[in-house]
Amino acid sequence: MKNLELLSASATEADPATGAQDGRTRDKITQLLLERGGATAAELGRALGLSAAGIRRHLDALLADGDVTTRDHTSGAPRGRGRPAKVFLLTDAARLRCGTHAYDNIASAALRFIAVHSGAAAVTEFAEAQVSALEQRCRQALEGAGDDPFARAEALAAVLTAEGYAANATTIATGGQLCQHHCPVAHVAAEFPQLCEAETAVISRLIGTHVQRLATIAHGDGVCTTHIPAPAGHAGNTTTKKNSTVRTDR
Numbered sequence: 001m002k003n004l005e006l007l008s009a010s011a012t013e014a015d016p017a018t019g020a021q022d023g024r025t026r027d028k029i030t031q032l033l034l035e036r037g038g039a040t041a042a043e044l045g046r047a048l049g050l051s052a053a054g055i056r057r058h059l060d061a062l063l064a065d066g067d068v069t070t071r072d073h074t075s076g077a078p079r080g081r082g083r084p085a086k087v088f089l090l091t092d093a094a095r096l097r098c099g100t101h102a103y104d105n106i107a108s109a110a111l112r113f114i115a116v117h118s119g120a121a122a123v124t125e126f127a128e129a130q131v132s133a134l135e136q137r138c139r140q141a142l143e144g145a146g147d148d149p150f151a152r153a154e155a156l157a158a159v160l161t162a163e164g165y166a167a168n169a170t171t172i173a174t175g176g177q178l179c180q181h182h183c184p185v186a187h188v189a190a191e192f193p194q195l196c197e198a199e200t201a202v203i204s205r206l207i208g209t210h211v212q213r214l215a216t217i218a219h220g221d222g223v224c225t226t227h228i229p230a231p232a233g234h235a236g237n238t239t240t241k242k243n244s245t246v247r248t249d250r
Helices: 004-010 020-036 041-048 052-064 092-098 100-118 120-141 149-162 194-207
Strands: 068-072 086-090 167-172 175-180 212-215 224-229
Touching (some): 020 041, 020 086, 041 052, 041 086, 052 068, 086 092, 100 120, 120 149, 149 167
Antiparallel strands (some): 068 086
16 A cells, blocks of 8 residues: 555645646546545545645546546535535446456466466467457457458457457558557466467458467567458558557556
């Protein structure tokens, strides 16, 4: 648990709360709400050394992003005039993000157990089973996309985006690329590449051609990039076309 006094000392009234500083301040608010279960704007402002206007601006941003919610403050003390104070609490989605690494650790431990007791082949079988449901959902969504691998890649990017992968498809001189800007299992896949291999095999089957992974987030790259070679006789296109670009960081 972070020391609240250190948090308060690190946030000053002079903080312009822009860019990276915005993110750091909101991370501190999230941590305080996680530790306390809930707090009023005044309580959060005092803990972080921010003015009423400053803390309100950050809370409004967290509300807009769906990271916090509010309820009326209930207290046994008599209430004065004016609207009752609001208590701010983390949403379920924000709590899940706070616990991501714990889930990663459990998943990694489970796969290590499988590897030790059943061997590497069992890890591969598990990875393939994990992506089978995703493959089925994508296959249904790709019905009507036709046989052209690039058209299927664009349709697949839209489906993967809806699944939280923040994907986009592009055409390049040597064929096409499917890029995923988010990987929900990156920390686990860094230790167990079978997860990436199973996902690549799914992409290949869905697009209908051999593909090659050029980069993965699990291996430290910024984006998971899958190359789609141009079919024989297909004219290369040097113009990049972006499609299905979306969100970022679930």
